Amino acid sequence: MFVSYKWLQDYVDLSGISAEELAEKITRSGIEVEGVDVLGEGISGIVVGHVLECEQHPDADKLNKCLVDLGSGEPVQIICGAKNVAKGQKVVVATVGAVLPGNFKIKKAKLRGEESNGMICSLQELGIESKLVSKEYSEGIFVFPHDVEPGADALKQLNLDDEVLELGLTPNRADCLSMLGVAYEVAAILGRDVKFPINELTTSDEKAADYISVQVDAGEDNPLYVARVVKNVKIAPSPLWLQTRLMAAGIRPHNNVVDITNYILLEYGQPLHAFDYDRLGSKEILVRRANAGEKITTLDDVERTLTSDHLVITNGNVPVALAGVMGGANSEVQSDTTTVLIESAYFKGSTIRKSSKDHGLRSEASARYEKGIDPNRTRAAADRAAALMAELAGGVILDEVVAVDTLSVEPAIIEITLERINKVLGTNISKEEVVKIFTNLQFSIIEDNETFRVTVPTRRGDISLEEDLIEEVARLYGYDTLPMTLPVGESIPGKLTDYQAKRRLVRRYLEGAGLYQSVTYSLTSTEKVNQYALETGTPIRLAMPMSEEHSLLRLSIIPNLIEVVGHNLARQMDSVATYEIGSVFLSKASAELPEEKEHLAAAITGQWLSPTWQGEKKAVDFYVLKGVLEGLFDLLGLSDRVSYVQSKMDGMHPGRTASILLDGNAIGLIGQLHPEAQKGHDLTDTYVFELSLKDVLETKVEEIQYQQIPRFPSMSRDIALVVAKEVAAGEMKQAIVEAGGKLLRDVSIFDLYEGEHMEPGKKSVAYSIRYFDPERTLTEEEVTKAHEKVLKAVADKFGATLRS
Structure with missing residues (x-):
């Protein structure tokens, strides 16, 4: 439900409460406000203009030269390409210096040799979605339907100075699917009164019963049906205030009569339908279940076949509406309509749901009927609609209503x-x-x-x-x-600690990434105890070991996982991915017992993706395992605090091993086993990592901060830098990040070249750099300036040159 802040003020005094503050109060009271949309945000310099003269451009068939009065100073010349621009119109003008959505700035220009001092705007150019613009102005500029003063604030005239609250309603809160319902809620929160719309009906001497009769055969589906008749209506566009309120609520304006029914739907939560009385074909309304195979062409010009599960409104013979869902094309209000029959009814929700679902028609009306409407507003809504048709369409209301009422609803x-x-x-x-x-x-x-x-x-x-x-x-x-208290009783339910909850999250993530959990002995041999250890120390020997192979407490988990991988490969399991969360044991000189620290280790080998009959094989490599780790750190909120530094360790490949740093402190290692180690264990290429899980899970992290989906485009630059072979690509990346400043969003390496076309001792590293500002669209000059700082930084620090 979209709620206009300005419209809501018609029903509740909101003085002293901003839209943002109101949204916070509503959310805290149980209805989530998913967002507050400031309609005219980022737009300025928009005024009403009066087109004094309009003639064809002398050198362009599709352009017009307009002389426009902006309310102050001399009239200005504006070149406009819209087909519907004409002399005498009051239009929306973006003056020189104005800013339109997307940070689009209006400047003086020359079009085919003629000067243009501004732009005459369409509604779409002001940020209004095309689907919400009436068909009259869906192409071309917008023309004010009433007299407005040149130079006036056009945003205010178009109600674009409004703010719209988007309510995320649960199915039980159908009462807030209307402005009055939201008004009741807001008034209760603020402790203020609700102001109700005033229905002042002036009726003629003619009786509605002389024009129409109502019969309901499906009383259980339709216990209340109210009909009002309004004569002598003049179909025309709705006043602008009505159109803009509908658009703010996500409904497209059509004409005054149809717009009034939609307006009442939003105001009262009561769906209405307007029939062209003269196109009904009879003086009778009969509500019944449809006959099997009966057909109706609805307002969307689709012929639909009905069943006995569907409720229809008929003229006594043929259907003229699919009840509660959509009207029929045969009784549609058109430009020549003069007499309108207003339908306001209470339909059974499950029946309307069946029709809506069977025909794939989800309408604003059906949504409200399905969830339930207030039966005590049905008659008032019909009266309100009739009063507005008299006021806005010049109609004459016939006396009394024609109704069938068997509804019995008690509070x-x-x-x-x-x-x-x-x-x-x-x-x-x-x-x-x-x-x-x-x-x-x-x-x-x-x-x-x-x-x-x-x-x-x-x-x-x-x-x-x-x-x-x-x-x-x-x-x-x-x-x-509400006070917070601990549960009382003989036993208090248990709860995971933060550490335990995070450890469980780690397990789920790794298993979701395709790794199987292993549980191995915490005991190892004298030959293996110091291999791959993150922290060295005196191994702790058992007083009475079962065997020499299990005589010492381990310092690393990797040797155990190497055995697991070898065991599986020996049994034709050529692809293995496994992890273990377990303890290592560090001796303390001053303590009798060792320090027990929880570590996480993993080992992978073989194929990462199972090959399909038409797909290529994907072998594991360093970056596959590093990607798994990076995903884990991102899940734990540590991705920005973790880095990798090339390192060497016994038993690890000298060029494919890195230390893992958290806040600059070493917490683990990642890399490929040394070819000799692989050969000694009969392994294929195997990649491992091990890190101190205790250090990771006990690190304090900030609360997750979600960012809005970008509204403005980013700009990318790709550079290939030639540097000495010993320069680490990661160090250059860090220098790029530091030099790029606040506009630099991310940097990624996409190519490394050391071929014959590169001079000896040199290599080329290619980076893709993305610049972005969440508040506006960047200019070429701004990006170039930031990019030049990046190039200077890598040149000064690493002697990097751009590859030609």
């Missing part, structure tokens, strides 16, 4: 005690506070010795139990103010 009456409320919530809320909450919700309440008899209005169909009332008290009292 829910629930009794609850103050003790029960406080016991469930763990609070000590006073009687006066509870009464105030129910009063603010506009629930009728009778209090007798701390027992409350609450009458819930029909608009809140989600409330029927004691627990529902308790929830209302809790959310308006404030979830943040």
